Amino acid sequence: MFCPQCGSSDTQLVEGLCKTCFLKEFYLLKLESEIIVTLCTSCHSQIQEGKWKELGLPEEEIIYQALEENIHVSPMVENVEIELEIIHRRGSLADCRVIAKGVVFGEEITQEYKTTVRLNKTVCPDCSKIASGYYESVIQLRADNRPLYPEEIALADEIIAVNLNKLEKKNRMAYITQRTPMKEGMDYYIGSQKAAKKLINKLREQLGGLVKESPRLMGQDKSTGKGLYRTWISLRLPQFSIDDFIQYNDRLAQVKSLDSRKIIVRDLINQEKFSILWKDYANIKLIGHLEDIQKTTLTSKTPHSIQILHPTTFEPIDQEINPDYDKLSIGDEVDVLEIEGKIYIIL
Numbered sequence: 560m561f562c563p564q565c566g567s568s569d570t571q572l573v574e575g576l577c578k579t580c581f582l583k584e585f586y587l588l589k590l591e592s593e594i595i596v597t598l599c600t601s602c603h604s605q606i607q608e609g610k611w612k613e614l615g616l617p618e619e620e621i622i623y624q625a626l627e628e629n630i631h632v633s634p635m636v637e638n639v640e641i642e643l644e645i646i647h648r649r650g651s652l653a654d655c656r657v658i659a660k661g662v663v664f665g666e667e668i669t670q671e672y673k674t675t676v677r678l679n680k681t682v683c684p685d686c687s688k689i690a691s692g693y694y695e696s697v698i699q700l701r702a703d704n705r706p707l708y709p710e711e712i713a714l715a716d717e718i719i720a721v722n723l724n725k726l727e728k729k730n731r732m733a734y735i736t737q738r739t740p741m742k743e744g745m746d747y748y749i750g751s752q753k754a755a756k757k758l759i760n761k762l763r764e765q766l767g768g769l770v771k772e773s774p775r776l777m778g779q780d781k782s783t784g785k786g787l788y789r790t791w792i793s794l795r796l797p798q799f800s801i802d803d804f805i806q807y808n809d810r811l812a813q814v815k816s817l818d819s820r821k822i823i824v825r826d827l828i829n830q831e832k833f834s835i836l837w838k839d840y841a842n843i844k845l846i847g848h849l850e851d852i853q854k855t856t857l858t859s860k861t862p863h864s865i866q867i868l869h870p871t872t873f874e875p876i877d878q879e880i881n882p883d884y885d886k887l888s889i890g891d892e893v894d895v896l897e898i899e900g901k902i903y904i905i906l
């Protein structure tokens with residue numbers, strides 16, 4: 560067998576040529592003369608495999624990464640070493656050099672390649688949404704039958720700010736585009752509906768309340784043909800606050816704490832704590848505030864009853880003894896609450 564290119568007949572042929580002729584035409588790697596990278600000028604996310612991906616790398620790294628991804632080394636090469644270099648930047652173009660070293664059929668070969676990386680600079684869909692003030696959800700903070708208290712607004716503002724800060728790291732649409740005081744409360748415009756729902760949960764953990772969602776069809780997504788919804792999520796805080804007095808079914812109680820699931824109260828008669836689920840909120844009636852508490856004096860105590868004076872008329876009132884009254888002694892000042900003409904001792 561002899562090489563059809565040079566006539567040499569002393570070696571084994573590779574793909575029909577002698578080793579020397581084969582290596583003359585052998586490329587260690589394949590590399591296009593131009594590589595196009597589409598990236599967002601605002602957040603540096605890139606289109607990869609047809610999708611926008613949030614990588615946020617500096618431009619130089621984007622160029623090096625584009626080179627790495629577009630170099631295809633021949634499987635015949637062993638001990639490959641590749642050096643990348645940006646030779647020259649002009650506008651959105653970067654002229655690059657790739658030096659490749661490798662061993663093919665026992666021969667060490669070094670080759671130099673040139674390519675241009677073109678940065679196709681545009682604005683990604685997320686950034687254009689952010690720039691246009693786009694929002695998917697409105698959180699409507701309200702209170703039942705009363706205005707919001709300034710402390711509630713301050714706490715809600717803080718919960719929203721702290722949690723958006725965390726959510727934003729994983730979801731670029733977790734931003735607030737508008738905060739609008741309304742006659743009925745406060746509206747927060749949130750970029751992502753998912754983020755808005757997480758915020759609602761965080762708000763409920765600390766403020767309690769009832770949630771109602773109303774999605775509205777806003778149009779159609781031109782690319783998918785699916786309906787575009789915007790969701791209004793209202794969080795209605797309870798009429799009562801911690802320490803207020805309530806009536807629940809036929810029990811009188813003081814509100815001690817609340818969370819996203821329930822309200823914890825203490826019975827005014829037997830002092831027992833019990834909880835009420837938010838779904839039963841409609842059965843709770845606000846009957847008094849901490850400011851309604853009056854002071855009076857314990858005038859007598861027997862094994863079966865205690866006697867106090869009515870805080871305003873000073874008429875003596877007998878009450879059945881209760882283990883919780885053990886710590887009270889004659890002459891003590893006690894807190895009482897008058898509800899519908901009846902006096903309750905508040906411990």
Ligand SMILES: [Zn+2]
Nearest residue numbers: 562565577580
């Ligand atoms: Zn040859």
Ligand SMILES: [Zn+2]
Nearest residue numbers: 599602683686
């Ligand atoms: Zn972007």
